[in-house]
Amino acid sequence: MRVLTAVIAIAFGFLVLLGYFFPQAAIFQIILLDWAVILAGFAALVGLLNLMIVHFDKIRRRETGSVYSALLILSLIITFLAGLLLKPQHPIMRDVILNGIIIPVEAALMGLLTVTLLYAAIRLLRKRADVMGIFFILTAAIIFLGSATLPLGDVPVIGTLIRPWVSQIWALGGARGILIGVALGTLTTGLRVLSGMDRPYGGK
Amino acid sequence: MADMIKCPVCGADNPSTQKICQKCQSPLTGSSFTPGQAPTPQDTGKLEPVLPQWLKDARDSARQAEPPTQVSQPQMPPQQPPASNMDFLAGLQSQAGDDDEEDVPEWLANITGGAQKPSKVDPITETSGARWVEMGKKDDFAIQDTPANDTSEMPSWLADLQTPEPKADEKDELTDWFRSSSQPEVPQATTFDTPSSNETPDWLRSMQAEANASQQEQASDLFASSTPSSDTPDWLSQLGSEEQSATQAESSASSASSFETPDWLSQLGKEDQAAPQAEVSTPSASSFETPDWLSQLGKDDQSAPQAGASASSASSFETPDWLSQLGKDDQSAPPAGASASSASSFETPDWLSQLGKEDQVAPQTGTAASSADAFETPDWLYGLGGFEEGTPSVENAAFAESAAAGVEAKESSEELPNWLKKPEDVKKSDTAPAWLKNEPADKPSSETPAWLAPDDTLRITEVKGEEGLSEEAPAGDDVFGDVPDWLKAAAPTSSIFDEPSAQPAASDPGLEMPTWLGAARPVEMPKADEPADEMSSAFESAPAFTPDVSDNGNVDSLFTDMPDWLSNAIEPSSSTPTPITSGDALSPSELPSWVEAMRPLEPTPVRTPSATSDQPLESRGALAGLPGVLPLGTGFAPTSKPKAYSIKLNASEEQLKNAGILEQLLAGETAPEPLESDRSLGSSRVLRWVLAFIFLAVTLTTSILRTQFFSTPRAVPNEISFAKAILEAIPEGAPVLVAFDYEPSRVGEMESVAMPVLDNLMLLKHPYLTFVSSNENGSMLAERLLSGPLAERNYQSGVTYQNLGYLPGGQLGVRAFAQNPAESMNVEISLAPAWTSGPGWGNEVTLNDFAAILLITDSADAARAWIEQTQDIRSAFPIPFIVVSSAQAAPMIQPYYDSGQVNGMVSGLYGGAIYEGQYNRPGVARNYWDAYSIGLLIAMSFVLGGGFLNLAFGMRDRAAKREAK
Amino acid sequence: MVISTDLIGGVLGFLFTILILSYLIGDNPLFRIAVYLFVGVASGYVATVVFWQVIIPRLWLPTLEAVQTLSLARGIYMLFPWLGILFIFMKVSPGMSGAARITMAFLVGAGAAVTLVGALTGTLLPQIGAAINFFDPRLAAARNISTLEVMGNGLILMLGTVTSLAYFHFGARPKADGSIRRFGLIELIALVGRIFIGITLGAIFAGVYASALTALIERISSLVDFVTNLFGLFGIL
Helix, strand or coil, X not given: CHHHHHHHHHHHHHHHHHHHHCHHHHHHHHHHHHHHHHHHHHHHHHHHHHHHHHHHHHHHCCCCCHHHHHHHHHHHHHHHHHHHHHCCCCHHHHHHHHHHHHHHHHHHHHHHHHHHHHHHHHHHHHHCCCHHHHHHHHHHHHHHHHXXXXXXXXXXXXXXXXXXXXXXXXXXXXXXXXXXXXXXXXXXXXXXXXXXXXXXXXXX | CCCEEECCCCCCEEECCCCECCCCCCECCCCCCCCCCCCCCCCHHHHHHHCCHHHHHHHHHHHHCCCCCCCCCCCCCCCCCHHHHECCCHHHHHHHCCCCXXXXXXXXXXXXXXXXXXXXXXXXXXHCCCCHHHHCCCCCCCHHHCCECCHHHCCHHHHHHHCCCCCCCCCCHHHHHHHHHCCCCCXXXXXXXXXXXHHCCHHHHHHHHHHHHHHHHCHHHCCCCCCCCCCCCHHHHHHHHHHHHCCCCCCCCCCCXXXXXXXXXXXXXXXXXXXXXXXXXXXXXXXXXXXXXXXXXXXXXXXCCCCCCCCCCCCCCCCCHHHHHHHHHHHCCCCCCCCCCCCCCCECCHHHHHHHHHHHCCCHHHHHHHCCCHHHCCHHHHCCCCCCCCCCCHHHHHHHHCCCCCHHHCECHHHCCCCCCCCCCCCCCCCCCHHHHCCCCCCCCCCCCCCCCCHHHHHHHHHHHHHHHHHCCCEHHHHHHHCCHHHHHHHHHHHHCCCCCCCCCCCECCCCCCHHHHHCCCCCCCCCCCCHHHHHHHXXXXXXXXXXXXXXXXXXXXXXXXXXXXXHHCCHHXXXXXXXXXXXXCCHHHXXXXXXXXXXXXXXXXXXXXXXXXXXXXXXXXXXXXXXXXCCCCCCCCCCCCCCCCCCCCXXXXXXXXXXXXXXXXXXXXXXXXXXXXXXXXXXXHHHHHHHHHHHHHHHHHHHHCCCCCCCCCCCCHHHHHHHHHHHCCCCCCEEEEEEECCHHHHHHHHHHHHHHHHHHHHHHCCEEEEEECCCCHHHHHHHHHXXXXXXXXXXXXXXXXXXXXXXXXXXXXXXXXHCHHHHCCECCCCCECCCCCCCCCCCCCHHHCCEEEEEEXXXXXXXXXXXHCHHHHHHCCCCEEEEECCCCHHHHHHHHHCCCCCEEEEHHHHHHHHHHHHCCCCHHHHHHHHHHHHHHHHHHHHHHHHHHHHHHHHHHHHHHHHHC | CCCCHHHHHHHHHHHHHHHHHHHHXXXXXXXXXXXXXXXXXXXXXXXXXHHHXXXXXXXXXXXXXXXXXXXXXXXXXXXXXXXXXXXXXXXXXXXXXXXXXXXXXXXXXXXXXXXXXXXXXXHHHHHHHHHHHCCCHHHHHHCCCCHHHHHHHHHHHHHHHHHHHHHCCCCCEECCCCCEECCHHHHHHHXXXXXXXXXXXXXXXXXXXXXXXXXXXXXXXXXXXHHHHXXXXXXXX
């Protein structure tokens, strides 16, 4: 099985790879990617099924917080059944589920980050007083100040000169370095997978 | 018959087409070993399937074999290397009984697992408990532990003797080193007349001088110090002198292959022949195959007088003087209790014969020496011979059996190396192998020396009697498994020349010198008439081993500082016998590193040869002259000494250091890190509440009051200007691809920035929008936007826009869509066919059909996926790519804008407010701006003020901690 | 009286926003109830989306079409996704769970190829080129950037790019004192890289904070709007 999975990963990977360089092989790439899209979507469903199983187990074992798990499963089933009946874009689904629950909860959770992030930034230099931390705080403060405005307009100099300079030159340099590093890492990982050295699908 | 192949194992003829021997199932062809060839590391587990069936059977039978019963050795110290109980002659002995009966050697028969006699295997298996460490369970491969003799796998000590074959221009480094550290010539009463005496190491001379000095101290142990030649190693010279005085000649176990064995061994053989005992006959070996030293050995044995007769050395031109002297000494050895007779037969090396004979005459006096103190014995000696700590077993007097009335009688057995200690009941037990017994009657019989006959061998013979003797294989080869090579070379000499029997047992418990060295102390020397003071001066000038063995010389220093022991040995005080104390005792832990490094840690398994008469004679090695001992097959048997693989981890200092670092890391990982008592927990909660209150108050106030006090940003960044320009350049009604890739959590921000962009686009250009989303909720958020803030634009699904829905797979899905949008997403979310409304889509829709791509995302990863997977297509056919992003993703998208891969970018509420200001159409961004601006100012104040205040606090805390430390 | 879905959504939104924001006081059961309900609802909604937007249009309808039209090619084409799904479901069976790895291997192999080429052609080469091209005066002029700005900012950009990359070079050797440190020159470059990384992370942090602040403002505004609309509905305001 280990050999089979490795062969499958390598073979299909190279077939997809060929599609980038040879137009004649693009059809294989299209077909394989179409299958991959279907399977990836189905994998998402399987993930949700796993979520249900986990919480079912918690209920069955009467663990602490199993009431919350029951709530989760109940809401999941109801939503799914309603979605099966109405489709996601139905106004009821959109207004009640999306606008009434999902967006408020997620946005409110995101809003909580405001306090948490600010608190963390304040405490940062107490724990980590190094050059990176200091520049981190300084940059954040400059961008805060430069992004804000005064009643009469932009904050002089900082909003018009320093902030763009910091965010588009200084931060850009580091961001480009990070992106290149990420790309190199992706490249290496892809090559390792395609050469069979890494087998994240299992089998060593 | 020309196409017949002889089996390298059993010698049977097989057709050339056969790959496996029809008789023994051994492979007929195989890669041969070449001398010096380094073994290739192999995973033996991989070789399991290709093992011959007979070997599998052997292993199976070994696993199934019952644990051998302890016969006569009641307890075995756990720290004792069991392998040391093996005798390299064991295989020969076990073979002796059935030489004429079986074509297959006994050891091979045992290996095959078929019809083997359990009595042959079990006792030996019992003693071989060492190899299970590396090979599996102790009981595993028990049969393989049966010692077998094979010149191809010559014991290391034999091979070691082989290598220092005296050569005119090849000198041993160790010898040179010893010589360099040696003192001026020792006055010597006798000189070696062998021409190669300059090869003698100095340390041998030192031993000789040491023995001389000891002779002065003990009136009963007068010796005639054989003065080595100027280049003779002192220790060997010493040995020689000791041999001269030995009351019992023991053959050297340090054998070499016949051609390569130094002549001094042959000289020993001569002396051995002189021994009167002839209980065990050795097989004859053709004289032409017998090297000179063996011939000489035989002569000496045959003609050796009882004592005092200094036989002239007839060693070959390669024989060093000191070796010749050894022979002389042996010749002059008194026969008292010592069976030094050795057969210089055709088939048996004389020294082997001598060994056997000595074993035969081993007295019981060694029993007294068995009260050994294990702690007094160096490790390497301790592990040699089945040393039994505190056990006064007769087996421990192994060496004493060859030293009838020898020094062991007066020496404490605690000083005896185990390989010297043997079961005392050798008179009853015939440990000589059968092939030795087959020695012609006119040949002096020999017996395996005690140090070659291990404890278990003797045990076996005790139990089984004569019959068992012929079958059991002494496992004595491994006795030397732990002995350094140079000591191995010296060991036989010491075993040959035993000490006077007049010494009472355990009379001197303070011996520090190993017993075999003590045994080498001469009792009777040709130069016994030399003045004592001359001896003393000679001793003082002796470079090595100055202290008398029996006088508890400074042996500690010998083993603690290798270079120093030579110098220590010549200390004048060392000539004085020093009573040994417990503090002087050489504890195992004091073993110097150089000795440790020289120890062969693993015994070399030897095999029992076959001695069928139709087998060819051995021409090399210790078994030269023996027929059928070794398997045939040129190139099959390795000619090089098998490497002894240590199971001990030999790590360099750097490795140890790295291991220490790793250990510290692991310890740091596992060690519970004490939680800092968060004194500021209460204050942090207050701080959070304060922050929450401030933000809630600000946002509530600005929302309720709907203030627009703060001005929106006026400076327009280039990326926003480019985005606006590009979107304004889109043709009227042109198809625009809109990728909706943001989470519901950022609806507020994304809608505030996306809405002005889309609103103005829809208002000005009325594009046909195609929505697609690589986020599960993206398509629904697009519907929400279209049906909410953008409802004024009255965009209708399937008419002015199409929502293709969720595109799973991340980059896979994006790539699939970029390759062929129509094929990849062919239906809308309403399951209505897509690509049917709007502009005239061709038969094949491509990404180039869109006038622009508008990516609305809150994730830098999503932006990267879209940018990367459409890059090649957009490079060939430039398609404007606009990114509407959240503020958090903007810094990581900025490089793509800078590189031109993104043509315009509007990010965050800041960008949305600017974009709204560009069209002077205030919207959501404007409504949020006051709260947003105040929130940023608050954040800036807290971050700067609180941050640097905490920086100061942190520095103070760290300073306080440093002071506390 | 017909209760509109807008109103239900508004009420739910109001309640859930309050429940979540109650976390500002501290963790409480109401907050947990809201979170667990949200997870269940969001999961069910995502399942619905996947079902209606992936399974039905991409798997079920083509298969149905293949069956109806008896198209062998189409049937074979659709056979592979079904096989993959079958393998995934085999994960339920302990004895055959390994079959799911076949599907995962296919996804990983194809995904590796896609991301590999994407990273190479979409990020690595363009970004390296951009770091070089920043010094090109023609491109700078095209983007309305002065030459002086090009030289100064180009150097900063180049320095930031190189030193940031060096910062992620973690190869080190043990020193004589046992410490493990990077090569001296790399260490120096990485120190400069730390500054650039700090600046970049500070910019990202400011963006995250701005996003969070915007979300909070949006939530508070929605609460105010809901209350305002509710009171307006009842004629209070």
